[in-house]
Amino acid sequence: MHALEKILAKNSGRTEVHTGEIVTAKVDFAEINDLYLQTVYSFYEMGGDKVWDNEKCAFVFDHYAPAPDIKSASNHNEMREFAKKNDLKFHFDTNCGVCHQVMAEAGVIYPGMIVVATDSHTTTHGAFGAMGTGVGATDMATILMTGELWFRVPEIIEIRLEGEAPKGVYPKDVVLHVLGKIKADGAVYKAIDFTGSYVENLNVAGRMVICNMAVEMGAKTAYMQPNQDVLDYVSARAVRPYEIQHTDPGYQYQESYVFDVSALEPQLACPHSVDNVEPLPEVLKKGEVLLNQGYIGSCTGGREEDIAIAAQILRGKQIPKYSRLVVVPASAEVMQECIRKGYLLDLMQAGATISTPGCGACLGAHEGVIAPGEVCITSTNRNFPGRMGSTEAKLYLASPATVAASILNGRITDPRAYL
């Protein structure tokens, strides 16, 4: 069996599971973000009274943090009331950051667990050897009532990443390249196991970037076998004992794809699709792309490593007049570390706007929404029409280094000349 199948088997009280089977599995942690007040409504509509376990579920207020309008402020209050009524052990209010970063930092994510959240990017937690998957409000309400959820045991595909990435090529470039080949529906309903020497040597932040974007290929979940970096991270934080699962030798994947990252160039996902990916130099050959805004943030591209590289590129320089760079740290912990290390000062002096930790403008809610006709380069995860504001705006997805070098020039720019 695959490690993911062992996780599903263990949590559903079986010795084994098979592809295509429907199993009902216990959920080890359930998270509700602040877009999902409907979870509370569905919970009561279905006859819910108290949650199944007040130590295994939490709200994270990240999409509207702090509240941009009266409606979202009122929604937060209804969720706070629910949290109070249930005496939830964990609560992450508007001062914490994006749920996937916040949960990992709080130690509620660890190898071998099942985490379900009302957010499609819950695939992120494969980075820790956990099974993470997203659901909607009503599925979440059933978890809050029963502590379990039905799953179809997915087909598992292997994406093997080999080699060392060249200078200027980051995990975001690697996953964009893969996405360009596998396509936005290439892994629908399936689980992706990222393997290979590149993954074995990748740090926690880089692993989170790649697993995070697995959902952009349609994946139900993602997995990476934990390495020493992961073990160091979780052993310092995990709130519960954990058991790492291992894939049996000789396990047969439904399909395997192999990518060599050693000759890769910086990548761009061009408007208006996540899989419309080309190497950056190829895009530039067709002509220059002028920019109005750069954006660094989100559960994909707002970690300390992302802000550090932007600060390194922009230190002592100025972004052009009439352009903007919005930087939204993924969490309060990330922001504090970036303050301590001086990155945010560097960025502010270069002309950046620093916003509060959270999802920010990634989904077009607030903090850097773009106007019709504008072009933005962003370290976030989606460039669908209207994702960051106007449907008549254009979004290019890139690594934080590419975002920083590009906004510095007011046009899409290869970051390698700036490193």
Added chain:
Amino acid sequence: MKTEITGKIIIVGDNIDTDQIYPGRFLALTDPAEIGSHCLCGVDESIAASFPKGGIVVAGRNFGCGSSREHAPIALLSMGASAVLADSFARIFFRNSINLGLPLIICKDISKKVENGQTLTLDIEKGTVTVEETGAVYECERLGDQAMKILEAGGIKPLMRARMGIK
């Protein structure tokens, strides 16, 4: 559960994501009628206002990809959609829709075989789609047992209420 659904169709393209079905800027809304009034506005702002009651949305590949927002199927139901036919559906959107009682049926290349404004009859049990205007019949995939069980109960809410012993 109604296993036969008849409705006028509107056709949309491939990879219609949840931002196009229901944009992020409206996510704080909770009233279903208000949510429905913005349905598919990322594709065309006039769709919701003119959508035929009980109509069927016909799409290409990967309908509902992107965010886990349940607003997307709430918007479709509230706009008056009775089913969605597509080449394929994104996973979370599929679960959300079935949970709310909105049938999603995989019907390969259907968007290329029909025309906007035609009337289709979908037979979920048989797995067929009939174009009323031409009489053409196309096969579609049948839903799995788990999805059928939820749909037959009228969605996950009645199913859970029964499990909790609540009328």
